[in-house]
Amino acid sequence: MAKILDQPRYKCALTAMQTVHGITRALPILHSGPGCADKLDGGAGSSGHFSPRVFPCTNITEKEVIFGGEDRLIEIIENSLKIIDADIYVVLTGCSSEIVGG
């Protein structure tokens, strides 16, 4: 049951992207809404080999919510392999993709 979350001290499971980000040359690929990495891995200024703004993401819109986002995820993964220089790519799913079953 929903409960009051006052002065929050924890985030959701998709924050696993921080764990992946912590491994050198490991890259999270997000099947999630456009704002998730911004809110979960701190959008501001972070550096290193990758940063949240570099994480590939399906940036789920209304279209994927209604028609499903599997095709979108496939093309994002395929192009991530070509564009981003990483040693391991870890696909993480967010609320929207899990609820719509994509």
Add this chain to the structure above:
Amino acid sequence: MTINLNNSSVETRENRLGSIAGYNGDLHDLANQTKCGTLKDRERCFTQSSSCDAGCALGQLASITDVAVINHAPSGCTGMASQTIVNHTQLAAKRGIPYTTVFLGTDMNEQDTVFGATESLKEIIIKTYQRYKPNAIFIGTSCVSGIIGEDVDSIVDELKDEIPVPIAAVHCEGFKSKVWATGFDASDHAILTSIVKPPKKKNNIINFKNFNESARKEIIKIFANFGVKPFFLYANTTVEELTHMSESLATVSICGTLGTYLGNGLEEKYGVPYVKSINPLGIVGFETWLREIGKVINKQEDIENYIEKERAIYLPKIEGVKKELKGLRAVLGMGASYAFQVTRVLQELGIEVVWVASWHFDSKYDNGEIPPHIDYLVENSPNNFKVSVTDQQNFEILNILNKYKPDIYFGRHPGTTVWAIKQGTAALFLGDEFKTFGYRGTLDFAQTILDTIKNRSFEKNLAARITLPYTEWWYKQDSSSLLKEEVE
């Protein structure tokens, strides 16, 4: 008319303003297509993490000093709470005023997703009111509450009798719009529909939409020359102050993207004129804007006297720095208004703008007109520079910088300039929205550019020792090669 205050939910920028998030071309093509109505959004077959409208909407509302923001969302979406509250607490401390706003969440989980959580939401709203006694309550929606169809509007209606302060649903589901600036409109919509009251008596105040009121003292001083006072919003405002926005002489905004909904909404509903000129960045922007204000408040003569006096002080100094900036080439990556407005300022300083990356593009504003800074550039830009519309897609920006090798890159969002520097390009982060404001700002901006490009050994040394996240293959492609064909 694009603004409908009878609906509880704001229309997206895509639907209201023909906004797009994907484009590649140049200034003249963009302007022509906008005017002909042929401009269409292009999707990408690769995207990096962007931002959502909820961040913009709830961040804006939480900058009011005496409200409660309740995010009807899973815990991760409320992850922005601590940073937002810290930021606004500091802004209030800077002015020495109290800040009691709270940012809470409903911590939705799997069970809520299956069975719904409107009853618990109701209890949370009541508990929040009892615990903090805020002067208004805003309930933000999220991807999850949107997809499972939570009827937040009905809960808000039910509670209006129980809770004695304004309470509003803010429809900002993260998947709703590709343009995060839709979130600004969602916050304005909530303010216009639930907070602003009809005018009782007119005052001598000009509503000033901005982010952090960093030029507050300077603008109070400027406006005093014309017998008017600025009211900066939303940061450091109270609910009571916001109820009186309908009594103001006019509304102005530091940014076209930020101001369009509230400005045009106040004009349509309460007849408060919205100053729709180009924004007060750079010399031409500042003067055009001041003259528009002069017309609205009927103080043309005072404005001309002020302009003449200030020109004499600043223009010779600006001319002095300009000599040293001549011949520099720049690339910009900013929001839809700033990208083009700062381009105008750079051109005034004699810098050649070669590429403008705009985080989205509005085909029109809420008054139905094409953004005025586009028309200005079409008429006055010395060159037809390249334009791309890209929602902070960093891989495209680095590809462009690698190909065009500008002297300097300008960004206005945290974390965007660091990548240019790591690739060896000097970069300037314009986090302060008043950095290029008026004559003083233009001079300050010109000097900061000079500081940034004078010694580039840091960028050079850093670039020589760093690994970049993109493959060699990507740098050989065209920056627009992952844009798909136009969509309807």
